[in-house]
Amino acid sequence: MSAAAIDLNGAMQLQYEIEQFLYREAALLDERRFTEWLDLLDPELEYWMPVRSTRSMGDEANEFAKLGEGAFYDDDKASMEQRVRKLYTGFAWAEDPPSRTRHNVLNVRITDRSDGLVTLECNFLVVRTRLANDNDMWSGLRRDVLREGAGGYTIVKRHLFLDHVSLDSKNLSSFF
Amino acid sequence: MDNAVASGIAGLVDLQTGTVNRKIFSDPEIYREEIERIYARCWLFLAHESQLPATGDYVNVYMGEEPVLVCRDADGSFNAFINSCRHRGNKVCRADAGNAKSFQCPYHGWTYNVRGDLIGLPGHSELYRDQLDRSRWGLPRVAKVDSYRGMIFATFDPEAPSLDEFLGDIRWGLDMLFDQGDLVAVPGMARWTMDVNWKFASDNAIGDMYHGFWTHRSAVLSGHRSGNGQASLQTLSPSLENGFTMVTKYGHGFNANFIDKSQVDRSSPLSDWRFDPAVQAKLGPLRGKVNRANMLIFPNLFVNTGSREFMLRRPMGPAKMEISKTILVDKNLPADVQRMAVRASNRHFGPAGMFEQDDGENWDQSTLAAQTAISQRYDLNYAMGLGFGQTVDDGASPPRIDTLTNEHAQFWMYRVWAEFMAAGSWPELRASAQEPRGRM
Numbered sequence: 050m051s052a053a054a055i056d057l058n059g060a061m062q063l064q065y066e067i068e069q070f071l072y073r074e075a076a077l078l079d080e081r082r083f084t085e086w087l088d089l090l091d092p093e094l095e096y097w098m099p100v101r102s103t104r105s106m107g108d109e110a111n112e113f114a115k116l117g118e119g120a121f122y123d124d125d126k127a128s129m130e131q132r133v134r135k136l137y138t139g140f141a142w143a144e145d146p147p148s149r150t151r152h153n154v155l156n157v158r159i160t161d162r163s164d165g166l167v168t169l170e171c172n173f174l175v176v177r178t179r180l181a182n183d184n185d186m187w188s189g190l191r192r193d194v195l196r197e198g199a200g201g202y203t204i205v206k207r208h209l210f211l212d213h214v215s216l217d218s219k220n221l222s223s224f225f
Numbered sequence: 226m227d228n229a230v231a232s233g234i235a236g237l238v239d240l241q242t243g244t245v246n247r248k249i250f251s252d253p254e255i256y257r258e259e260i261e262r263i264y265a266r267c268w269l270f271l272a273h274e275s276q277l278p279a280t281g282d283y284v285n286v287y288m289g290e291e292p293v294l295v296c297r298d299a300d301g302s303f304n305a306f307i308n309s310c311r312h313r314g315n316k317v318c319r320a321d322a323g324n325a326k327s328f329q330c331p332y333h334g335w336t337y338n339v340r341g342d343l344i345g346l347p348g349h350s351e352l353y354r355d356q357l358d359r360s361r362w363g364l365p366r367v368a369k370v371d372s373y374r375g376m377i378f379a380t381f382d383p384e385a386p387s388l389d390e391f392l393g394d395i396r397w398g399l400d401m402l403f404d405q406g407d408l409v410a411v412p413g414m415a416r417w418t419m420d421v422n423w424k425f426a427s428d429n430a431i432g433d434m435y436h437g438f439w440t441h442r443s444a445v446l447s448g449h450r451s452g453n454g455q456a457s458l459q460t461l462s463p464s465l466e467n468g469f470t471m472v473t474k475y476g477h478g479f480n481a482n483f484i485d486k487s488q489v490d491r492s493s494p495l496s497d498w499r500f501d502p503a504v505q506a507k508l509g510p511l512r513g514k515v516n517r518a519n520m521l522i523f524p525n526l527f528v529n530t531g532s533r534e535f536m537l538r539r540p541m542g543p544a545k546m547e548i549s550k551t552i553l554v555d556k557n558l559p560a561d562v563q564r565m566a567v568r569a570s571n572r573h574f575g576p577a578g579m580f581e582q583d584d585g586e587n588w589d590q591s592t593l594a595a596q597t598a599i600s601q602r603y604d605l606n607y608a609m610g611l612g613f614g615q616t617v618d619d620g621a622s623p624p625r626i627d628t629l630t631n632e633h634a635q636f637w638m639y640r641v642w643a644e645f646m647a648a649g650s651w652p653e654l655r656a657s658a659q660e661p662r663g664r665m
Binding site: 098099100102103104105108111114115117118119120121122123124128131132134135136138139140141142143214215216217218219220221222 | 320322419446447575586
């Protein structure tokens with residue numbers, strides 16, 4: 050077997066493992082198993098979804114706000130735990146009755162594996178319906194850093210770059 | 226619409242009973258009149274000066290429904306004009322912000338400078354035979370532009386009073402925010418639309434201390450804090466005492482609750498301003514006790530002195546609006562403390578904000594319920610405390626009411642809404658507009 054073929058086998062195995070992890074994670078969110086989902090978030094989590102603006106060609110560097118500027122999500126593990134705790138208080142009106150979501154993880158590209166960390170990019174397409182007539186769809190690019198541990202992967206970084214400037218949604222009470 | 230019809234619209238607010246007819250939140254004709262009688266008249270917030278630091282910097286914003294370009298001129302002044310080419314009406318600039326020397330319409334190439342003057346058009350000599358008077362075909366300018374504490378405002382109405390007169394006593398409230406530090410706008414504006422009549426968002430901004438304990442109960446119970454050094458959020462029941470309410474001429478106002486300084490989280494540098502003698506001297510004894518205030522600059526700017534934001538709610542029809550949120554931060558704080566402040570705001574307000582996600586759900590429902598014929602027979606109740614609100618004018622502040630949870634400010638907004646809808650012009654409005662006095 051050639052060296053190239055061995056590398057391909059290794060790459061395919063990693064791709065398979067990572068995709069299966071991401072699909073299982075997405076299923077936890079769709080099944081509203083939020084407490085189990087929290088277990089996948091690393092204690093060092095950086096969960097970030099910057100806001101975006103329309104810029105002229107040549108000014109693309111200013112399209113996305115930077116870390117420390119305006120963001121839809123600017124969270125860590127502790128604040129994500131608060132968000133989940135909120136859902137179970139009995140008073141979380143934006144999610145009670147609960148939204149229905151379908152989390153699609155697409156075009157998964159592993160870009161780096163070093164020091165026990167796997168870096169990847171993927172596309173996300175989250176569909177939400179709410180009550181009888183609310184329909185939302187959010188898409189974008191996601192950059193994840195996963196930590197390989199004895200018990201499986203945990204999410205160290207999740208950066209979410211939406212395709213939208215002004216969201217056509219009364220709220221963003223779903224997880225991504 | 227003649228003034229008699231407009232008076233009929235104004236009559237949908239019942240001053241005796243504190244009730245409001247639901248049609249004002251849904252009727253397309255009333256909405257069109259609001260655009261003419263409120264948005265075409267009022268001074269409207271455009272941007273904070275710190276968002277346009279250099280010559281040629283511009284932001285694309287909205288005054289009511291109108292897209293407006295705001296540009297910084299070489300002399301440091303601000304020009305504002307409608308972003309609509311005089312030839313076919315296209316936007317001459319489609320980016321949200323940037324820096325420009327001129328704006329060129331993408332349709333036929335009419336070109337305007339940063340003052341909105343028409344400076345060139347293809348074929349001026351050959352095709353227009355030099356007959357087009359370029360000085361008459363500039364972008365439509367607003368009537369007046371002025372600033373208060375770095376907040377740029379403009380009005381389309383040449384008869385409008387000065388910005389100082391329009392803001393009046395609410396400047397005391399804005400000072401309560403801007404005296405906290407050297408505040409500048411943070412880049413990155415969260416924007417989102419919802420199927421909501423703009424007034425539900427405004428009446429929430431001006432003084433709905435009643436909804437906090439209930440709408441935002443899940444955030445409070447989860448342990449969320451809103452930043453600005455509060456050890457905890459408000460209690461889980463609404464309180465009549467421990468704060469005050471202010472309303473002013475032309476529809477502005479706020480609720481402010483007091484903070485128990487022994488309960489402030491001193492480990493958080495976000496609370497330092499509360500113990501800074503220079504800041505406290507500017508604020509004075511009453512404002513120095515304020516935990517946070519939610520404020521409305523009529524008609525549609527929410528100002529929050531807690532996690533420090535402007536939230537502009539622009540009308541897009543009787544049942545649609547877009548919110549754009551601008552965070553303010555004290556530029557003299559260390560970088561890591563500024564980061565903490567921005568993070569607190571990001572987590573608090575915005576479509577995913579621990580507080581605001583539940584507001585969107587509720588305003589959407591209020592708006593939906595204003596649209597059906599049978600429900601419209603049943604007026605909404607804004608009468609909490611009606612007749613019990615004694616204005617106090619003791620020199621410690623502009624006239625105020627010394628209770629916290631009430632609907633005085635909300636109903637005041639509808640009273641002023643009715644004044645605007647009944648008045649045919651600014652001179653009429655200046656003659657008829659009420660000051661808060663006596664019992665409300």
